[in-house]
Amino acid sequence: MRLALIGIVSSLCCVTYANAESVDSAYTKLNFENGCVWAKSNSAEEASMGGSAVCAGYSFNGNSWPVYFAEGDIRQFVSFGNIANTNALAGGFSEWNGVNTTIEWRLKNGKPFATILRWFIDTVNPDTGSADKKHQGNVLVISKVAQKNNPYSCVIGYVDARANKDANVMARQVADTHGALFVCGVHEARFFGKRGEYSGTPRELAEDQRRN
Numbered sequence: 001m002r003l004a005l006i007g008i009v010s011s012l013c014c015v016t017y018a019n020a021e022s023v024d025s026a027y028t029k030l031n032f033e034n035g036c037v038w039a040k041s042n043s044a045e046e047a048s049m050g051g052s053a054v055c056a057g058y059s060f061n062g063n064s065w066p067v068y069f070a071e072g073d074i075r076q077f078v079s080f081g082n083i084a085n086t087n088a089l090a091g092g093f094s095e096w097n098g099v100n101t102t103i104e105w106r107l108k109n110g111k112p113f114a115t116i117l118r119w120f121i122d123t124v125n126p127d128t129g130s131a132d133k134k135h136q137g138n139v140l141v142i143s144k145v146a147q148k149n150n151p152y153s154c155v156i157g158y159v160d161a162r163a164n165k166d167a168n169v170m171a172r173q174v175a176d177t178h179g180a181l182f183v184c185g186v187h188e189a190r191f192f193g194k195r196g197e198y199s200g201t202p203r204e205l206a207e208d209q210r211r212n
Contacts, residue, residue, distance in 0.1 A: 023108055023176050028058055030067065030101040049073070052089075057081070057103070060110045065145055067103065068153075074122075077203075079153040080115050081146030090154045091141055094201040096122040096131065105145070106175045112145045114156060114179030116171045121200035137198040138162050140171040144182050154184035155204045163196035 029035070036055035050072035057067040057080065065081040070089050074096040077089035080103075100118035107113070121137030124130065138161040146153040157174045161167040174192050189204045 023106055023172075024110075025172070026058060026105045026107055026112070028056070028103050028105065030055055030069070030099070030103065032069075032101075036069065052086075054086070058105045058112050060107075060112075063111075065105075065112050076119075078117060078143070079146070080143055081112070081153050082148045082151055083146040083153050084151035090143060090204070091117075091119075092203040093119065093121050093137075093139075094203065095124075095137075097200065104172075106172065106179060108180075114145060114175035115143045116168075116175060117141050117143065118161065119200075121198065123198045123200060135198055137200045139199055139202075140167055141202075142171055142175045142179070144179060144184060152184035154182075155189040155202065156182045156187075157189055158191045158195075158199070158202060159193055160191065160196050160199045162198055163194040167193070 032053070032055070036053035038051050038053040041051060050070070052068070052070040055067040055069055057065045059065070068079045068083060068086055068089055070077045075092055076097055076099050077092045078099060079086075079089045079091070098120050100120070102118070104116040105112040106115070117140070119137075119139050119141050121139060122131035123135040123137045125132050125135045140159040140161055142156045142158070144152070144154050144156055156178050159167045159171045159174065164170055170193050178187075189202070191199065
């Protein structure tokens with residue numbers, strides 16, 4: 001089915017947080033069944049292994065910022081906004097993982113500059129060698145939203161929701177402090193606050209370590 005990326009998403013709601021810059025939050029839902037256009041797979045086997053899609057994101061004043069999603073080998077990748085390269089998505093962890101379906105968009109004057117998305121990481125139980133709920137990681141990933149005049153989306157930072165009591169507040173602070181000034185490909189993502197043993201191995205951090 002065709003995806004309309006114009007108009008306010010029906011699940012959108014806004015909450016204003018008082019601060020000096022009057023930054024707002026808006027929330028949208030990822031609807032993989034009815035809110036995404038999936039790339040055609042070459043075979044049923046290929047489709048069963050994953051796929052890629054463009055999904056409804058945030059819309060304001062006639063402008064839209066879609067969500068680009070991909071999945072393969074039980075790992076997911078997400079980028080936000082008007083990205084230049086739809087084949088190189090940001091985010092993701094080395095471990096098996098999955099995203100929550102609620103996206104928090106941080107806005108200035110109605111325009112999104114960063115997102116916060118919760119990821120679940122299948123951390124292995126060392127006693128059994130298998131992942132389980134007790135050892136599952138829970139990390140808030142803060143990402144930069146690509147704009148038409150700056151078409152790059154990347155991870156700004158991470159907040160371990162299991163290790164930090166006020167993880168949501170911390171994630172908003174990271175987005176608001178670093179989101180607008182963060183330059184993809186120049187600045188490096190990092191963890192903010194405490195990092196626990198179930199926080200996984202973010203792909204961006206692994207790539208930074210290989211470059212260094």
